[in-house]
Amino acid sequence: MNYFFEILPNITAGLKMTLGIFFVTIIGSIPLGIVVSLAMRSPYFSIRWLVNGYIWLMRGTPLLLQLIFIYYGLAMVGVTFTRFDAAAFAFIINYAAYLAEIFRGGLQAIPKGQFDAAQVLGLNKIQTFFKIVLPQVIKIVVPSFGNEVVNLVKDTSLIYVIGLGDILRAGSIAAARDVSLVPYVIVGVLYLIMTAIVTLALRYSEKRLNVWR
Amino acid sequence: MIKIKNLTKTYGDKVIFKDLSLDLEDAEILVVTGPSGSGKTTLIKTLTGLEDAQAGEIDLNGQTYQVGDPALAAKIGLIFQDFNLFPHLTVRKNLTLAPMTVNKVSAAEANTKADELLETLGLTEQADSYPYQLSGGQKQRVGIARALAMNPQIIAYDEPTSGLDGKTTDQVVQVMLDLKKAGVTQLVVTHDLPFADQVADTVFDFEKEVRRS
Numbered sequence: 186m187n188y189f190f191e192i193l194p195n196i197t198a199g200l201k202m203t204l205g206i207f208f209v210t211i212i213g214s215i216p217l218g219i220v221v222s223l224a225m226r227s228p229y230f231s232i233r234w235l236v237n238g239y240i241w242l243m244r245g246t247p248l249l250l251q252l253i254f255i256y257y258g259l260a261m262v263g264v265t266f267t268r269f270d271a272a273a274f275a276f277i278i279n280y281a282a283y284l285a286e287i288f289r290g291g292l293q294a295i296p297k298g299q300f301d302a303a304q305v306l307g308l309n310k311i312q313t314f315f316k317i318v319l320p321q322v323i324k325i326v327v328p329s330f331g332n333e334v335v336n337l338v339k340d341t342s343l344i345y346v347i348g349l350g351d352i353l354r355a356g357s358i359a360a361a362r363d364v365s366l367v368p369y370v371i372v373g374v375l376y377l378i379m380t381a382i383v384t385l386a387l388r389y390s391e392k393r394l395n396v397w398r
Numbered sequence: 399m400i401k402i403k404n405l406t407k408t409y410g411d412k413v414i415f416k417d418l419s420l421d422l423e424d425a426e427i428l429v430v431t432g433p434s435g436s437g438k439t440t441l442i443k444t445l446t447g448l449e450d451a452q453a454g455e456i457d458l459n460g461q462t463y464q465v466g467d468p469a470l471a472a473k474i475g476l477i478f479q480d481f482n483l484f485p486h487l488t489v490r491k492n493l494t495l496a497p498m499t500v501n502k503v504s505a506a507e508a509n510t511k512a513d514e515l516l517e518t519l520g521l522t523e524q525a526d527s528y529p530y531q532l533s534g535g536q537k538q539r540v541g542i543a544r545a546l547a548m549n550p551q552i553i554a555y556d557e558p559t560s561g562l563d564g565k566t567t568d569q570v571v572q573v574m575l576d577l578k579k580a581g582v583t584q585l586v587v588t589h590d591l592p593f594a595d596q597v598a599d600t601v602f603d604f605e606k607e608v609r610r611s
Contacts, residue, residue: 296482298478298480298482299482299484301448301478301482302478302482302483302484304447304448304471305446305447305448305471305474305475305476306495306496306500306544306548307468307471307472307496307500307501307548308495308496308499308500312499312500316495316499317484320486321485321486324486396528397485397486397487397528397529397530398485398528398530
């Protein structure tokens with residue numbers, strides 16, 4: 186128990202970093218993902234081509250590699266980020282691509298009749314999107330969105346590669362120094378708690394959304 | 399008094415209707431009949447701006463609009479064949495959404511009007527239900543109420559009896575005759591001839607009377 190309190194400050198600092206990347210990614214990738222999903226339905230071929238290329242790049246290469254490229258690779262051509270900004274940028278553009286695919290599926294599931302009804306009632310495109318389409322898309326995508334959020338909790342551990350001290354790194358350092366598995370157990374339990382919170386929050390929102398069908 | 403003048407709709411070389419003119423007196427029920435696929439629904443869609451037309455104008459109580467003018471679409475209420483109610487909104491909110499978002503009516507005013515309409519159409523008990531909880535006939539009436547909430551000068555029905563049983567059809571007939579008494583001008587597109595006989599002041603046989611060349 187004493188040992189637990191001894192390594193706690195390091196673990197807490199790591200936890201802050203993990204949660205920081207987690208929330209920044211959530212806040213950044215959701216709006217970007219929505220914009221990208223709308224661009225995928227653009228009437229202009231060039232825009233569709235561009236966003237499809239972006240999604241292919243993001244989903245076709247490992248996030249780990251993207252992190253390395255954005256932090257080390259871009260620095261070589263003169264674009265420099267702080268470590269945190271580089272990690273946040275890489276996570277946002279990566280997760281936005283996955284979320285865009287999910288939102289696109291949700292958008293496609295909205296019947297044309299809903300758009301027609303909104304149009305004959307005089308709603309403009311923006312009003313139709315926010316008042317009619319988006320609420321229905323949210324209900325459709327919550328389960329798959331939840332999957333991505335749980336993945337994100339665990340993916341944050343990749344930021345060690347550009348030298349950021351997340352919770353797993355804090356655990357690894359303590360484990361190597363003290364030749365003990367206990368820090369890893371603590372870290373594992375903390376991940377479980379975080380994913381459990383996310384899962385419960387998503388279940389709750391699914392339940393709330395089930396008042397209509 | 400509503401005059402539809404010289405409405406023409408073509409898909410490439412295929413003429414759906416040409417120089418179609420129809421007059422509706424105030425509080426008249428005009429029924430357009432004809433077999434499926436003859437272009438009756440297209441007629442309604444061009445009037446409400448859901449499809450463009452090659453030519454035509456509509457005279458609404460002395461004001462002339464070109465077909466496709468958004469200002470015109472706002473004056474025509476449409477009741478869809480499959481209702482197209484907004485599934486994520488309660489019955490009352492289905493009615494208040496457009497008045498509040500499009501016409502910027504206050505919530506209190508929109509609610510008062512919605513409650514009046516719901517009472518007229520016998521839907522008071524369903525005000526806080528969601529569309530999935532309603533029967534076909536109730537959905538139909540919510541569709542009518544939603545259109546009426548925008549104070550249209552005419553309401554148009556696309557196949558209002560399709561998918562309704564005999565008893566529910568009788569209710570729809572009653573609702574339409576009540577609206578007629580209240581002074582609402584109605585345009586109905588249907589292939590259900592017995593139903594047409596029950597409500598029509600004037601019948602327009604789309605197959606015989608429409609010009610295609």
